[in-house]
Amino acid sequence: MLKTHTCGELRPVHAGQEVTLAGWVNRRRDQGGVIFIDLRDRWGIVQVVINHATAPQAHDAASESRAEYVLQVRGTVRVRPEGTANPDLETGEVEVIADEIRILNESKTPPFYINVDEAIDETKRMQYRYLDLRRPPMQQNIILRHRVIKFIRDYLDKEGFVEIETPILFKTTPEGARDFLVPSRLQPGRFYALPQSPQQLKQLLMVAGYERYFQIARCFRDEDLRGDRQLEFTQLDMEMSFVEREDVMRLNETLMIALAETVVPEKPILAKPFARIKYADAMEKYGTDRPDIRYGLEAVDIGDIAGSSAFAIFVSNVAAGKPVKVIRAPGMGAISGTALRKLSSELEDLARSAGAKGLAWMALPQEEEGEVKGPIGNKFTVDQKLALFERVGAQPGDLLLFMSDTREIVYAVTDALRRNLAERLNLLDANVLAFCWVIDFPEFIWDEENQRWDPSQHMFTMPMPEDIPLLDTDPGKARGSQYDLVCNGYEVAGGSIRIHDRALQEKIFPLIGQTMEHAKAQFGHMLEAFEYGTPPHGGIAWGLDRLVMLFAGAPNIREVIAFPKTQQGADAMAHAPSPAEPGQLEELHLRVVLDEEDNASAG
């Protein structure tokens, strides 16, 4: 080894020891006869003192060195002189007096500071990702990710799970996204699909008798990128035999709590055991199936009161079976008239962008005798107002926001308003982990455009046993055995008990618009496997990138992935994707046909 110690480990107990360190120049301060270099490696930073009088060779090397030069330093540890300790450094009580310095490599001036934690243009970061990853905050994220995965592996091993790798070159495994296809050279005109998840294979491993499987699995979904979505991402994928919904949820909850309390002990978990929310309730209260429960701001139905008000839109909506709901924004009505008009118009714009036609509101006075402000205050009688205030738990100074439209639009507005209000009210404590389970999803969601049912999770999800007869009579009412784990408004895991019976699986295909012929061509191997003693089974998959993002308090998953893609799906460092060589295309029997638009977007 070119080093005997790490930069980060030196403490007063090492005083007097001769050490060899190797790392990068974090900072250099030249004071003439004495040069100070802060030397950095993955473990931390230590101050090196280079004295011209006692170590002229080392002083020459230090004079030549610049930021990010790679140095090997031989010297002696000493406790820093009285009054010069640096409490900001973990090694701040000591320094290394250099005897000899070797420049192992030079560095050009980096395109951004490695040693200063400041905002850097993300394009630059992506282009020089190896330098970005050298920055201590990024190293912390990547190491946190390692610790998460290591903990999971050890924990599941103890619980009797076997880690089994499944292929990347496989056949379509739909999870609701577009497949990535890989052309086969050996079989011209045929394609592999990259797995959107190892779903089929893990179920087949249950048929194969492994009973408890997991994998840190790479998944591929060709969809538009977002802050919490990449083309390829990592799941903790898991499957268990002879289990019921409760078993999978319990094991995962225990694992999640142990993991969080070990790797991010500074982040409190909002509630243990995790809250369980039925899908229908989540939609009614929060407008989403991944509610952020760090705050309330729940939508409350006031249809019965609004239906008899003098506000024509509410009256006719209620008559047409549409909901009228209120979100109470605590204290937000206690502002000046001008500020209130500005706020209400901003919130109305937000509601419109979520599909609403408008947003009615009432601002409650601070004093008992004050007037209710807002466009619909006079449309409610005193008694109706009192009933309304009691229903929503209104307090003086509150702002009440009224939503009424189709159920779907009210959901979207509820979700948008809650997120926005929570930010304005400062209710988003990034330090808290607010986990909850969402259960009792519908098995299917109606796809108006294609006039068919879409699986709410995927086509292998078992309906709740008591709802199986509904597949024949009223599929939209059947609940699936799906369970999702949500944290701070992000879905961090999702799974279900699976169908393990061929006849039942075959019933699903026509409902989701697949002919039996097509289903057999795509999934014949699954159907066949179900005829050879398939145990009842179920599982789950965690989105590891999202989870580590939340643990790290990072704003998006790119911060916790070593080499992520940009929003355009590109690797900005290596310039992928890139054109193929003509010879490669020929071997693959492919021809590329581009129109003008394609040429433009390929840049």
Ligand code: ASP
């Ligand atoms: N395959 C599912 C997914 O990737 C998870 C599961 O059902 O286990 O979301």
